[in-house]
Amino acid sequence: MSKALLYDATMCIGCKQCEQACATQNKLSYDDAIAAEERQSDHKYTVVLTKSDKFMRRLCMNCQEPACASVCPVGALRKTAAGPVTYDENRCMGCRYCMVACPFGVPKYEWNKVLPKVQKCTMCPDRVAAGKPTACAEICPTGATKFGERDDLINEAQQRIRENPGQYVNHIYGLTEVGGTSVLLLSSVPFEEFGYRTDLSKDPLPILTYRVLSRIPDFVPLGGMLLGGVWWITHRREEVAAAEGQHPKGDTKDQQERKP
Amino acid sequence: MKIKLTFWKLVFLFLMAAGFYATVVRFTEGLGPSTNLSDQFPWGIWIGFDVLCGVMLAAGGFTLTAAVHIFNIKRLRPIVRPTILTAFLGYVLVCVALMFDLGRPYRIWHPLIMRNPHSVMFEVAYCVMLYTTVLSLEFAPIVLERFNLQKPIKIIRGILIPLVIGGVILSTLHQSSLGTLYLIMPEKLHPFWYSPLLPVFFFISAIAVGLAMTIFESSMSSKHFGRQLELPILQELGRVLVVVLSVYGVLRFEDLLHRGMLKLTLQPGYEMYLFWLEIMLSLIFPLLLLSQRKVRMSAGGLYVAAVLVVLGFITNRLNVSITGLESAAGMHYVPKWTEIAVTGAIIAAGFALFGLAEKYLPIFPAEEPHRVVERQRAMAAQVLEHAGD
Incomplete structure (x- = not known):
């Protein structure tokens, strides 16, 4: 059974504590200027987007069958059985195929370093392995970001939509996108408004290249x-x-x- | 002639100087300050031109060795050496370009031991590495002959056929795989270029460009070195080029038709203009030209058609790797001067090395046989003199 995150935008208050906890966990600097940046970057793995009184998180979706891990020639990116898609910087040679292949545009590069790394949320693999929730889920004061078994979270998300159909867009983002992801999203406004593509294939992307390679x-x-x-x-x-x-x-x- | 040479030398020196400065910037300040690449647009002309076009332009190597050694078409034999030279230089320069583009170039050997057989890039890395080895073995006899070293030549001749077969298979694999690279991004690559047939298109167009490059080189060599291939050979290549281009064209438009894209190619827009530029250069103009008997039979006509084909498929590779990804990235990518300077220096180095090899190695058959023998004797004497050192 693999772990996942459920983010319910209707419960989010935009406090950005998840951003701060994420930075601390990944030893990235965090201050007011960085908090104001509204996009993911090599120094900001997750971001809470604000649109009037609506919020939406962006982070690595940690796909069930990640394109990034399938294209990586040296196996630096890997999908673990527990859920997280991890990155081994000691293998990476910097071809950046993962960045080109990712349907969500998640992996970022340290363009200004002479010896750069790929940077992305890896769903706190050490914490998850130790049975703890991710840093962002643990800190969340309202439970908007919830950590748990993927199957349980899907059930819960379906139940929330069923009980409050007017409150939600009838769609669990990440349930089927590119074969499913370990991050599931619920929202009251269409996902496109926060830059999420809803035209993504239901089939995992790696099959497209593996069909030829095999x-x-x-x-x-x-x-x-x-x-x-x-x-x-x-x-x-x-x-x-x-x-x-x-x-x-x-x-x-x-x-x-x-x-x- | 003298003034012309001096002019080209000046151009060469300028390109090398600019390239050197750009190299310093690249390796002391990193990819950010030395390129216009970004998180939205991680691959630029170092991949789109230097690697994709570089490998494509070197495709004559496997096309010609297959025709001569496997299919036993003997009349093409005189052009095997120049195409192998081009292919060898091409692959070496592709590897040089990769060293610029990789974030950590000193780890270029990592795929050797850290394998991911699900990655197209992994397969390309292996194929390019092995094929560069094959090419250096195919190229070695030319150098060995120059120094009159018969023994190693004999050894290579003994394994030539398996070597050529291996080279053809490796080329088929990675020429097509450079197209397979883009199959993973159906939502990002513009539908004019995203097609399940990308690997097939890349492979067929590589053959077309291989033939066109051979015609192009022959004409260049006749201009600058007074050596060229016999017209009948070029005419033969021209005829094959017509067939390959026609097959490619039919397949390309059948694919667009079945994916319901034909109407879209007539709606004005950024992608539409570059699509038609590509199609005009790579298919319509060359096929119109080569369908005229007069053009097909003349060296000048073949040269123009070959140049168009090469430019057309360069446009194709840049469309796949840059134009087609711009709308998904939400931005236009224009290379920085440093990127262009590095690419320019690599091209200049390619031309210079080709010129040097042609001057000092027995590449073209037009060379007087007694001059070769004389030079070989002199070299052999020198080698023998130093043999005891």
């Missing part, structure tokens, strides 16, 4: 046989011609035929 082991011996066979046939003609005491004519004849 054919390679079959293709290599097949291609080898085919090319080897062609070589054998084309050169055998010459040998036969030579054995019969003629000059290999294949080419000249070919050329003559082609002459208009």
Whole structure:
């Protein structure tokens, strides 16, 4: 069973304590200026967006089948069984394919460092492994961000929509998006208003490339046989011609035929 | 001739100086200050041009070795060496460009031991690495011949066919895989370019560009070195180019038709203009030109068509890697001068190395045989003199 986060925007009061707790947990600096920044960056893994009296969190969705982990050539990004998508900076060579591949635009890069790393929320893997909730869920004063088993949280989210249908958009964001994510969102305003794409495929993205990649082991011996066979046939003609005491004519004849 | 050479030398020196300065900025200040890349747009021309186009422009290597060594089309033999030279230089320069683009270039070897077989990038890394090795072995006899070292030449000749077959398979894999790279982003890449057939398009267009580059190089060499390939060979390549382009064109438009995109290509917009620029350059103009017998039979006509094809598919690769991703990123990416300077220096180095190799190595068959022999003798004598050192 994997863990997940449920964020209910209707319960959020925009106190931004989750931002601060996240910065502390990940040893990032946090002050009023950073608190005012309304976007995720290499020094801000999660952000509470404000639109009049509505709020919405953004953080790594920690996909069930993450595109970033599937494209990483060195396996620096990984989906753990417990839920978090972790990052091993010692493996990363900085190709940034994860950033290009992520459907949510989550991974950020330390552009201004000579030896940069990818930066993103990794769903507090150490805390989760120790049976504790993520830093953001633990600090949340209203329970807007809730940590638990993914299946339980889905049930709870469905129940909340069922009991207060007028209060919510009838959609649990992250339930099916790109095959499901470990972060689930509820909102009273359409998700697009906070920049969440609702046109994402229900199928996990990695299958798109793996469908092609998985054919390679079959293709290599097949291609080898085919090319080897062609070589054998084309050169055998010459040998036969030579054995019969003629000059290999294949080419000249070919050329003559082609002459208009 | 002398003035012209001096002019090109000046251009070369300027490009190298600018490239050197940009290199210093890149490695002392990082990617941020040296590029216009950002979290919204993490891949720029170092990937879109240097890597995608670089690998594509080097495709003549596997196309020609397959035609001559596997399919036994002997009349193409004289152009194998120049195309192998181009391919070898191309791949070396792609690796150089990667060192600029990777955030931590000193970890470029990581995929060797840290494997993720689900990653297209991992597969590309392995293929490019192995194919560069294959190319250096295919290129080695040219150098060895120059120094008259017969023994290693014999060894390489002995394994040539498996080597060529391996090279063709590796090329097929990674030429197409550079297209597969973009299959993971159906929601980001503009539908003019996102297609399940991306790997097929990348592969077929690589063959077209391989043929076009061979025609282009032959004409360049005749201008600057007084050496060129026989016209009948170029005409032959031109005919094959027509077929490859036609197949690509039909497939491309069938794909657009079945995905319901044809109407969209007529609605004015940023992507639409660049789409048609690509199609005009890569398909319509070259096919119109090459369909004329007069053009197809003349060296000049073939040269113009080849240049158009090369420019057209460069536009295609830039459209896939840059234009097609701009609307999803919500911004326009324009490379910074440092990015252009590095790319310029890499291209200049490619031309210079090609020129040097052509001058000092037996690349073109037009060279007088007695001159080669004389030079080989002189070199062999030198080598022997120092052999005891």
